[in-house]
Amino acid sequence: MGTPGTYPYDAGIHPTGYTTRPWTIRQLAGLGDPEDTNTRFRYLLDRGETGLSLAFDLPTQMGLDPDDPRALGEVGRCGVSIATVDDLAAVFAGIPLDKVSVSMTINATAPVLLAMWIVVAEESATPPPALRGTLQNEMLKEWLARKACVFGLDDSFRLSLDVVEYCVRHLPKVNPVSISGGHAREAGAGRDLEIALGIADAEQYVRGMLERGFTVDQVAPQLSFIYGAHMELLAEAAKYRAARRLYARRMHDLFAPQDPRSQKMRIQVNTFGSVLAASEPLNNVARTTVQAIAAVLGGVQSLHVCGFDEATQTPGELSARVALRVQQILQQETDLARYADALGGSAVIEGLAGDIERGAADWLDRIAARGGLMACLRSGWLEGEIDEAAYHDRGPLVGVADADHSPAEAALVRQQRASGVIPGRRRPVSARPAPAPLARLRTAAGRRENVVPALLEAARARASLGAMCTAIGDGFRDRAARDAQHGAPAPAHRPPGTPDHPTDRRSDICAE
Known part of the structure; x- marks a missing residue:
């Protein structure tokens, strides 16, 4: 059993846990238009959100302007549509960018959005080095699990490293890449492969920056990780302990860092959308609460809780508020934040964490034996392993087979759908030639x-x-x-x- 704040950080990366530093409440939002998204951000900030998380629509993720014929039917469907600096400025209108941390769920076009974010800061009199937040910018997991790719693998990785390099040099408060295992888990991977892929990706990014002449201590302290939370509360809480411990040991052994921060895995967790049900959507409040408790007991640094309607649409205003309140209730009305390591010393947790760590280490050995992560991505072997695992039954969802909406619940679903942004519009671009x-x-x-x-x-x-x-x-x-x-x-x-x-x-x- 480890001690909070000490190597190998299985008990947490901060000595006092949440007692002096609560986790960041970071609810994902991104509606069709920049103005709609700004309204939602202000709504959440006014009600106590402590960090912003911006979701982009598919054309923005794929490098397409909203009036491009290939974007037809997708504009604004799963996030905000951004074509120019002025669009991003409208998203952040009236929001102090030097005081509010911003996470951007963007990958293939992360370099473009980074540039726009910097220009928005410049033009709002915010010094760019004061910007705080995280860019997802994780093209390795895109190639493996999510597939929102614009360029080839090597070029995609090069652009990700360009972002890392620029942030390390100029933006000390920005995490330039959010290294992900959670997307592979949503695609079908088990929790041991989930954390193994996050660590394998991190090592690939570090090696890429070493080849550019940087040291591990210049790069690793600005890395962050994104994992998910599933329904097995104790196993998921143990997963984060195993991930921190394995990462710290491998960073120590492979790269010999001198700065302790280079061995600390900072984790953002999203509750998993794959366990939400469209039927009886209010049951999803219970599901996301269980997942959120697992993340908190696991000692993560930042948390997004899904809305109860997220199985079918972009969250409506009510579900967004309920998801925010779930986090606030856990933080303020329970005793979860009163202890630095509430699960420390539990034989069950230690056993689960040990099993997960051994499984993840075995996956890392298998990846290395096949020539490393990039070789495994090119061959398709890892993707095949995930596809095979996806066929396995993840267990029943209560209330799905015999769903019967009450009149009040049916009215609530209609209200939520009516409150959403109508997707699929083509939107003119106000500026283009340069x-x-x-x-x-x-x-x-x-x-x-x-x-x-x-x-x-x-x-x-x-x-x-x-x-x-x-x-x-x-x-x-x-x-x-x-x-x-x-x-x-x-x-x-x-x-x-x-x-x-x-x-x-x-x-x-x-x-x-």
């Missing part, structure tokens, strides 16, 4: 330069998200053509919408 900055962006991408400075220039000139992604893709193709002339193979670039693009393999791409 030929000189876009040309420089294309050149930077083609020369393997860090693209963020060029993206900043393009964002300031009001280039659209789609135009910036097109310029990056053109730069990659320019480089591939040069490499081909010299006989060097180049990673394939498959633009979204082509038949063999990885996003065409899944229908639930916008599920977070």
